[in-house]
Amino acid sequence: MSGDAAKPVRVRRKVRVVSRRRRRVENTLVAYSFIAPNFLGFAVFTLGPILFAFALAFMHWDGSNPIKFAGLDNFWRLFEDRAFIAAFWNTIVYTVVSVPLTLACALGLAMLLNQKIVGRDFFRTAMFFPYVASLVAVAVVWNMIFNPEMGPVNMLLYTLGLDPKDMPGWAADRHWAMVTVILFGVWKSMGYYMVIYLAGLQGINSELYEAAGLDGANAWQKFRHVTLPQLAPTTFFVTVMLTIQSFKVFDQVYMITQGGPGTSTLVLVYHIYNEAFISWDLGYSSMIALVLFFLVLAVTVIQFRRQKED
Amino acid sequence: MRKTKRRIDVSRIAVYVTIIAITIIMLLPFAWMLSASLKLSRDVFVFPIEWIPSQPRWENYTEIWTKIPLALFIYNTSKLTIIVTLLQLLTSSFAAYAFAKLRFPYKNTLFLGYIATIAMPWQVYMVPQFLLMREFDLNNTHLALICLQAFTAFGVFLMRQFYMSIPDELCEAARIDGMNEYQIWAKIMLPLSKPALSTLTIFTFVTTWNDFLGPMIYLTKTELKTIQIGLRMFISQYSAEYGLIMAASVVALIPVLIVFLSLQRFFVEGVASSGLKG
Numbered sequence: 001m002s003g004d005a006a007k008p009v010r011v012r013r014k015v016r017v018v019s020r021r022r023r024r025v026e027n028t029l030v031a032y033s034f035i036a037p038n039f040l041g042f043a044v045f046t047l048g049p050i051l052f053a054f055a056l057a058f059m060h061w062d063g064s065n066p067i068k069f070a071g072l073d074n075f076w077r078l079f080e081d082r083a084f085i086a087a088f089w090n091t092i093v094y095t096v097v098s099v100p101l102t103l104a105c106a107l108g109l110a111m112l113l114n115q116k117i118v119g120r121d122f123f124r125t126a127m128f129f130p131y132v133a134s135l136v137a138v139a140v141v142w143n144m145i146f147n148p149e150m151g152p153v154n155m156l157l158y159t160l161g162l163d164p165k166d167m168p169g170w171a172a173d174r175h176w177a178m179v180t181v182i183l184f185g186v187w188k189s190m191g192y193y194m195v196i197y198l199a200g201l202q203g204i205n206s207e208l209y210e211a212a213g214l215d216g217a218n219a220w221q222k223f224r225h226v227t228l229p230q231l232a233p234t235t236f237f238v239t240v241m242l243t244i245q246s247f248k249v250f251d252q253v254y255m256i257t258q259g260g261p262g263t264s265t266l267v268l269v270y271h272i273y274n275e276a277f278i279s280w281d282l283g284y285s286s287m288i289a290l291v292l293f294f295l296v297l298a299v300t301v302i303q304f305r306r307q308k309e310d
Numbered sequence: 311m312r313k314t315k316r317r318i319d320v321s322r323i324a325v326y327v328t329i330i331a332i333t334i335i336m337l338l339p340f341a342w343m344l345s346a347s348l349k350l351s352r353d354v355f356v357f358p359i360e361w362i363p364s365q366p367r368w369e370n371y372t373e374i375w376t377k378i379p380l381a382l383f384i385y386n387t388s389k390l391t392i393i394v395t396l397l398q399l400l401t402s403s404f405a406a407y408a409f410a411k412l413r414f415p416y417k418n419t420l421f422l423g424y425i426a427t428i429a430m431p432w433q434v435y436m437v438p439q440f441l442l443m444r445e446f447d448l449n450n451t452h453l454a455l456i457c458l459q460a461f462t463a464f465g466v467f468l469m470r471q472f473y474m475s476i477p478d479e480l481c482e483a484a485r486i487d488g489m490n491e492y493q494i495w496a497k498i499m500l501p502l503s504k505p506a507l508s509t510l511t512i513f514t515f516v517t518t519w520n521d522f523l524g525p526m527i528y529l530t531k532t533e534l535k536t537i538q539i540g541l542r543m544f545i546s547q548y549s550a551e552y553g554l555i556m557a558a559s560v561v562a563l564i565p566v567l568i569v570f571l572s573l574q575r576f577f578v579e580g581v582a583s584s585g586l587k588g
Contacts, residue, residue, distance in 0.1 A: 028415060030491050034408035035420065038401035041461030046427055049438035056438060063441065112329050125574055126333045129340070132516045132570050136541045137559035141343045144552065150355035152342070159357075187336070248431040251522050255542075269433045276437045277527060289434040296431060 056286040063280050074287035084288060086263040087271040090178065091295075094267060095246035098182045102242055103235070105190040110197030111223075124198070128191035135188075139255035142184050146170040174264040177257045181265055184252055189245070193238050200234030201227070236307045243299045247292060268292050340563075347371070347556035354552040370557040377548065380558065382533065383540035388565070390452055390536065391518040394459045398514045399507060402465030407495045409466065410473035411481050421470075424463040433523075440527055454528045459518055465510055472506035473499060508576035515569050537562050 057075075060068040078084050113124050130138065145151050148169045157167060168176045204227065212222050228235075250269035253259060259266040259274075268288060275285035341361065346354045348366040374380055408414070409421055439458065440449075448454040476499065484494045500507075525536045535543070541562050545555055 027412065031408045031412040031414035031417075034412070034491070034495070035405045038405040038461050038466060039420065041401070041457060042424070042463065042466075045439060045442070045457050045461060046435070046463070047423060049435040049442055050427065050430060052438035052442075053435040109332065112325060112332075115325065117325065117329070121575075123329055123333055125571070126337055128574070129567075129570070130336060132512070132520075132566050133340075134520045134538060134541070134559070134562045134566065135522060136520075136538045136545075137343070137562050138339060140541075140545055140555060140559060141339045141346075144346070144354070145339060145342060147355070152355075152357060152359055155357040191336070244431070248433060250433065254522075269431070272433055272437075273523075276440075282437055282441070285437055289431075289437070292431055293434045 053286050053289055056283055057290045058287075059283045061282045063282055070283055074284045077284060078287065078291065083263055083266060084271060087266045087268050087288075088291070090264070090266055091247060091249070091268045093178060094182060094185075094249055095243060098185050098246055099239065099242045101182070102186050102190050102193060103238060105186060106193035106238065107197050107231075107235075109190065109194040110201055111227075113194070114198060114201045124195075127194055130188045131192040133188075135251050136255060138188065139184070139252060142180075143171060143256060146180055148172055171257045172261065174261045177261060177265045181249075181253055181256055184256060185246075185249065188252070189242075193242065196238055197231070197234060200231050204230045232307075236303060240300055240303050243303075244296050247296050247299075268295075343556050343559055346552060347560050349553050351550060351552045351554070354556070367553060370553045371561075374544075374554055374558045374561065377554065378540060378544045378558075379532070380537075380540065380561065383535055383537045384561075384565075386452070386534060387519060387536040387538070390455055391515055393456055394518045395511055395514045397456065397460035398462065398465050399510060401461060402510065403469045403500065403503065403507065404495065405466050406469030406473055407491075407499055409470045410476075411478065411494075411499075412491065424466050427463045428467060436523070436527065443528065449528060450531050450534060451528075452534065455521075455524055458524060458528075459514075459521070465514070468510055468513075469503065469506055472503055476502055505576045508573045512570060512573050516566055519566055 058070055058072070060070045060073070109127055113120060113127070117123075146153050148154055148167065151170075153170075154167050158164065168179075170176050170180045208226050208230065209222055212226050217225065248269055249267055250273065253265050253267055253270055257265040259270045269292070272285050272288045272292070275281045275288060279285075342359070345359070345361050345363065347370055348363045348368065349360075349370075350367055353360070353363070409417065443449055443454045443457075448457070480498060481494050484498055489497070520538060521536070522538045522542070525539045526542075529535050529539065532543075541558055544558055548554060
């Protein structure tokens with residue numbers, strides 16, 4: 001009797017275990033079906049090529065003849081390549097100047113436009129617009145406005161009494177070409193980082209300002225001791241993003257100076273592009289890409305460390 | 311009392327003056343572009359600048375359509391942009407739902423795969439990607455650019471961050487009501503994620519519409535070209551036709567302006583809620 005009673009219970013438990021397992025398998029399949037469409041595309045067109053890029057850096061290949069193993073040949077070549085060394089330093093200069101400049105402008109704009117003012121949405125949109133505007137279109141305007149002989153900027157400087165001999169040649173002048181590219185970059189991207197700062201500012205608890213006000217803090221002290229520390233995570237994010245973007249700079253250089261005059265605005269990605277699609281030296285171009293990757297990685301890791309210390 | 315009020319007024323005036331001055335600097339190139347697009351090429355550089363041309367040359371805007379196949383370029387770009395944006399929104403929000411709300415083996419590993427590539431410059435792997443496309447015989451096709459841009463780690467990350475902020479209880483309640491996961495995604499998550507979807511739409515639309523390096527590498531046939539490389543081609547062919555170049559540039563800017571203005575009210579909210587600020 002007791003054996004009969006125990007039997008159905010055991011069976012039911014077994015059924016439950018089976019159905020639970022089946023449900024878990026089902027759940028997993030459902031989850032994978034959600035991920036699959038994106039992940040398949042991502043794996044084939046992004047992950048795969050990334051792994052291949054790392055391998056290619058240690059090969060000789062022109063894209064049609066058989067691939068040959070190169071060991072560290074491509075790596076040693078970097079040190080003898082004048083253009084690479086120029087591109088490396090130009091990229092560093094671009095980053096070191098444009099990152100703090102863009103950051104400061106973006107924060108300043110966000111502070112101005114976080115106040116209650118008439119037409120605030122219009123002003124925000126206006127600041128952001130250069131970021132979404134077509135690069136080809138704005139670069140050609142930029143080149144015309146900064147045209148050394150006829151452009152309105154130099155005409156204005158001339159009217160203000162600057163000697164034509166001292167006039168900056170902007171994109172055509174090896175001393176001013178980098179300045180022109182940097183100014184363009186700051187103008188184009190600061191609106192985007194302003195939006196990120198605006199989001200950060202809106203997350204600050206207004207009680208903190210009230211408390212600081214009660215303690216007799218003036219506007220600058222409030223900024224220095226409430227706003228800046230509260231914005232630290234935003235600033236961290238903006239710095240990392242900006243640095244990565246600066247290391248990757250290409251399009252605007254291509255449009256404004258084509259890397260010249262000479263090598264004065266040649267940057268790493270420009271060199272990668274030239275080596276790959278002009279010289280068809282795919283292994284060497286991947287080695288330069290690898291350098292770029294480690295630069296980005298190093299900066300990101302250093303920033304993360306510094307943020308942790310704070 | 312009166313004195314402090316006046317001081318506040320002075321500082322407010324200073325704020326307005328600063329903002330207006332900066333806005334003018336930001337928009338000046340666009341104003342100049344618009345003004346030059348209505349001038350004869352030889353009048354473009356006349357100084358002092360005549361902001362509103364006394365005899366606007368509207369012909370510039372009709373002439374550009376005959377000089378280059380501008381309509382075709384716009385059609386190509388629109389096609390690419392719309393397909394990429396739709397695929398991106400669909401597949402990212404789909405994958406993000408699983409990463410945010412479901413439990414399954416290797417979830418963290420897979421997500422790490424996405425995260426690790428966010429900081430990876432596209433230029434690092436653009437060469438192998440090009441070779442892969444050549445292997446698939448996709449060079450000089452729009453499909454190459456679609457595959458390239460539709461499945462980004464950024465999209466999945468952005469949508470996932472947003473879904474994380476939606477309470478799990480909402481999904482639980484829907485499951486008890488007998489909805490399956492696909493229904494929850496379609497009927498609950500999607501309608502709630504308008505700000506994130508708008509942000510992703512703006513980003514994807516703008517990046518695809520304005521992309522230059524991608525089309526330059528993949529599309530060499532004129533009939534496949536996009537507006538950006540078409541414009542670039544036009545600039546090098548008619549380098550002295552300043553009025554026409556400016557008119558074509560204005561035309562290239564308009565679609566982005568429309569999309570941006572119609573979605574921008576979601577934008578700040580979207581950036582804030584998707585944790586893009588870190």
